[in-house]
Amino acid sequence: MAPRGKDLSLEQKQMIIKLNESGLSSRKNSEIIGISPNSIQKIVRRNAERSSMENRERQGRNRLVGERGDRVLSRLVKKNRRQTLSDLTDKFYESVPQKVFYRTVRRRLKEQKYQRCSVLKKITISKPNRQNRVLWCRSKLGWTVEENWSQEFPASKWILQEDNCPVHQSRQTVEWKTTNRIPTLTWPSQSPDINIIENVRRTIKIRLENRLDKI
Template structure:
């Protein structure tokens, strides 16, 4: 200190890591080989190797420190090469759409809601940004169990009707919905005949009698082209997620089908305009995400 120089003998602070860098790399490889392994399984496999014996607590703490947290697999549709090509083509055709054009689209879909919802116990470990890796995803499927099927539509201007589908939705049933529910909604929201209606490529949507009905009414609104396997492009999917989360936390628990129907309708008709208008405003970002993914799945 008298010479104006400083030094320190304190080279480290605290206890050294029980799993050093080499062990961390090995642990990372084990996770990537099977992302659904539990901490107990990873610990047993790790301790079977040449490294020093560690506890489950140490493995858990190390995984968290490495950013490998346990999460539910991301739900994405299973896309073939042809699906990707069609999605990419659609995104290119709509990449320059203005907000005025997006605001003239009525979005629609069906979704099933059940009384006793599964909790999705299957979990995987992944790093941030890995949610769309094939090993971190599952196919896009609906939950089973006793419940109801709902059909709904909305646009930037307003929520449309919500319909409870009493039986399996076939072409005749769907035709009744669009004739009795969709038609007056489109006439009310788009009286100038400049609206567009979006539907996916479900079998009942593409039935001959349904397509003929749309052709007969094409002077009132247009049927929008839609790529296959594209729930990430449909903003109504987010509304289904919002409804599902609200149903799971409501108290008292859902008692029966009638109670489930009433709660679903109540949530739908009380959605804030900020929610569905924000979803419409997200369309340019959704299109851009498909372009970046070259037609592949996106985080939406």
């Protein structure tokens, strides 16, 4: 017997028609081909009615969402590219009369060439570090270059700036810097945005890019 639901090949269908035209019954035909008598009768009937052994073209289920729904979905995506598929499906369901599932929305997005991506996790600043940042910045509000920053960064000496990660603040590290008289700049943790070296690096990068033809 042929597997249930599997379409027969053209050669099998042609053999069924020839055996039927030779006068064999559907049951005898079934024994030779290896499929059920009902399938034999369907193919013979189809050939007699339509002069064709092929199945009708399958139309499939009608789309739940038409062109208008696709335009609505596109506008919702453009309003907020960072929303999840679940949130987008809920908003889309409020805008169209048909009930749609997230799988339908996902297929429509794929047809419109939208790609899924994972949102990078935002690194938040802890509450103690936020307070330390505010205190540090407020303590420097009245500073001037001549009276204060020049003392903090003397021209004739150097000073070490660190980002306060645990290895920099360990007891062994602090003792070593004290013993070797390493001057360290006080700096709040998680504060790369107020680090002047970031701006200096950008300036260096721009200047190097302008000199690529000379390097």
